[in-house]
Amino acid sequence: MVNVMFWFSGTGNTRAVAECVAEALAGTTLVPMVQATGDEAAGADTVGVAFPVYYFGLPLYVLDFLRRMAIKDGAYVYTVATMGSSPGVSHREAAATLRERGIDLSAGWSVRMPGNYTPLSGAPSARAQERCFAAARAKATRIAAAVTSRHYGRLEDSFLPMRVISPLFRCVGKRRIPHADHAFRVSDHCTSCGVCEQICPVQNLRLEEGHPTWRGQCQECMACLQWCPVEAIEVGWITKGRTRYRHPDFTAEDFMLRSAPPAQA
Numbered sequence: 208m209v210n211v212m213f214w215f216s217g218t219g220n221t222r223a224v225a226e227c228v229a230e231a232l233a234g235t236t237l238v239p240m241v242q243a244t245g246d247e248a249a250g251a252d253t254v255g256v257a258f259p260v261y262y263f264g265l266p267l268y269v270l271d272f273l274r275r276m277a278i279k280d281g282a283y284v285y286t287v288a289t290m291g292s293s294p295g296v297s298h299r300e301a302a303a304t305l306r307e308r309g310i311d312l313s314a315g316w317s318v319r320m321p322g323n324y325t326p327l328s329g330a331p332s333a334r335a336q337e338r339c340f341a342a343a344r345a346k347a348t349r350i351a352a353a354v355t356s357r358h359y360g361r362l363e364d365s366f367l368p369m370r371v372i373s374p375l376f377r378c379v380g381k382r383r384i385p386h387a388d389h390a391f392r393v394s395d396h397c398t399s400c401g402v403c404e405q406i407c408p409v410q411n412l413r414l415e416e417g418h419p420t421w422r423g424q425c426q427e428c429m430a431c432l433q434w435c436p437v438e439a440i441e442v443g444w445i446t447k448g449r450t451r452y453r454h455p456d457f458t459a460e461d462f463m464l465r466s467a468p469p470a471q472a
């Protein structure tokens with residue numbers, strides 16, 4: 208049995224959940240999506256796609272990846288969404304995108320994790336995070352068991368009426384995301400360390416004269432803001448003073464993917 212699971216993650220939640228699922232699903236190769244060619248799962252029997260929910264749907268990068276990834280006929284394809292509170296229509300959006308290619312999404316699960324959208328709120332307390340992680344680990348084990356037994360049909364999107372409202376937020380979010388970086392600012396605390404440049408998963412950020420400059424291709428993953436060691440990056444000034452969030456199992460180096468070798472399937 209060949210199992211491949213792709214993940215996209217700004218602050219580690221999705222990566223942590225993907226690692227838990229892979230640990231429980233013997234022989235799973237984990238592939239960071241931003242390093243993938245798209246061919247890694249061409250021969251796989253099960254293909255997982257793990258992502259954070261953005262505005263009740265998928266990150267634009269993940270939507271694009273679903274359109275180009277190679278999948279063999281008859282493969283069991285599933286999605287795993289991590290989210291702060293509401294998955295919206297994420298799995299249905301993934302299913303519709305795959306359906307355009309004649310591929311069926313077999314199942315989609317949602318896993319609650321600490322929210323990382325600092326413009327809305329700071330990080331939850333350490334205790335609340337721990338509770339979340341324990342529940343997520345248990346859920347990851349159940350997901351792996353469901354994949355092993357080829358469970359079909361479950362798409363864990365929001366319940367009504369949220370599922371009806373979500374597409375409206377979705378339209379706004381989709382239009383907004385690539386330009387979201389217009390609102391990013393850097394304060395005088397910046398030490399020009401370059402972590403933000405190296406951690407941006409889509410290389411949307413460059414240090415110019417020692418300061419981060421965004422290039423209008425943002426995924427809004429918050430990696431630059433959350434991983435900045437001196438909290439010099441803000442969205443407008445609304446994030447000022449709010450606690451940053453990063454999954455505690457990872458370091459910034461773990462996410463500096465461009466310096467890592469390309470993933471092997």
Ligand SMILES: Cc1cc2nc3c(=O)[nH]c(=O)nc-3n(C[C@H](O)[C@H](O)[C@H](O)COP(=O)(O)O)c2cc1C
Binds near residue numbers: 263
């Ligand atoms: C731009 C943006 C939009 C988000 N939208 C939602 C949302 O619609 N629903 C939700 O429950 N969480 C939302 N979140 C929270 C993330 O989905 C959640 O914290 C996720 O686990 C982060 O995963 P990561 O650490 O792998 O990046 C949003 C986060 C960001 C950065």
